[in-house]
Amino acid sequence: MKPREIRLSTTPTEEELAALKLGDIVYMDGLLYTAREGVYKRALEDKANIPMELPSESAANFHCSPAAVIRDDGSFDMGAVTATASFRFAKWLPEWMAKTGAKLIIGKGGMSSKDYKEYFVPNGAIYLSTVGYGTGALLGRGVENVEAVHWHEELGLAQAMWVIRCNRMGPFIVASNMQGECLFERENAKISENLHRVYEGSKQPTLKRFGETDDRDDELIG
Numbered sequence: 001m002k003p004r005e006i007r008l009s010t011t012p013t014e015e016e017l018a019a020l021k022l023g024d025i026v027y028m029d030g031l032l033y034t035a036r037e038g039v040y041k042r043a044l045e046d047k048a049n050i051p052m053e054l055p056s057e058s059a060a061n062f063h064c065s066p067a068a069v070i071r072d073d074g075s076f077d078m079g080a081v082t083a084t085a086s087f088r089f090a091k092w093l094p095e096w097m098a099k100t101g102a103k104l105i106i107g108k109g110g111m112s113s114k115d116y117k118e119y120f121v122p123n124g125a126i127y128l129s130t131v132g133y134g135t136g137a138l139l140g141r142g143v144e145n146v147e148a149v150h151w152h153e154e155l156g157l158a159q160a161m162w163v164i165r166c167n168r169m170g171p172f173i174v175a176s177n178m179q180g181e182c183l184f185e186r187e188n189a190k191i192s193e194n195l196h197r198v199y200e201g202s203k204q205p206t207l208k209r210f211g212e213t214d215d216r217d218d219e220l221i222g
Helices: 014-019 037-045 086-100 113-123 136-140 183-193 195-199
Strands: 005-009 025-034 060-062 064-070 076-083 104-107 126-130 143-150 161-174
Touching: 025 064, 025 104, 037 086, 064 161, 076 136, 076 143, 076 161, 086 104, 086 113, 113 126, 183 195
Parallel strands: 005 025, 025 060, 060 104, 104 126
Antiparallel strands: 025 161, 064 076, 126 161, 143 161
16 A cells, blocks of 8 residues: 655644654655754753744754755755664653654654653654665755754754755655554564564574574574
8 A cells, every 4th residue: 555645844733743644654844953962962951042943933853964064155055964863862852842842853763662652642743764774865855945053163063953944855754653653663563473474384494593492583683
């Protein structure tokens, strides 16, 4: 079944978020901002004033490192937008979402359903994942303009807070929903349920992984 394609504002309504289903493909319109450990530490631990009106300007936090430079005349050159792994920032997310009203956390790899239920659900937020690797240039096509770069002198370009106006930026995949269900865990469960069928008809081997066993459930891949 072909997944649904959704155009979604970076300031979505609760109804729009609730209508999203696991596996939906999302394209973003509006302002989004980048925030990762540098921004989280500065805003949450050092108590610096956040240089945006959140969530009225944007409720979309993208975990990424833009392939971008600031030219001598102060203008910006952004060619690609490469997502980074969101689990690295999980410890800051509950406070960040509560403080900023972020409803869309975007990144790579996702988190566990436990994180979604404990961190995202109480804040009415969902997680959007990039689709595979090597999509930085593709996502870069959705960058209409760089509106501002905050804290780049303090944090450097990779950790700075980039404010990006996007037009049909994507594709992203809905990896969690308002109930805290996790797309990756759901699909992994389906795969595991039928994994034994891969071996049907094959000769029973002895698997040697840190000891000997003929139980395929004990097989370790290092």
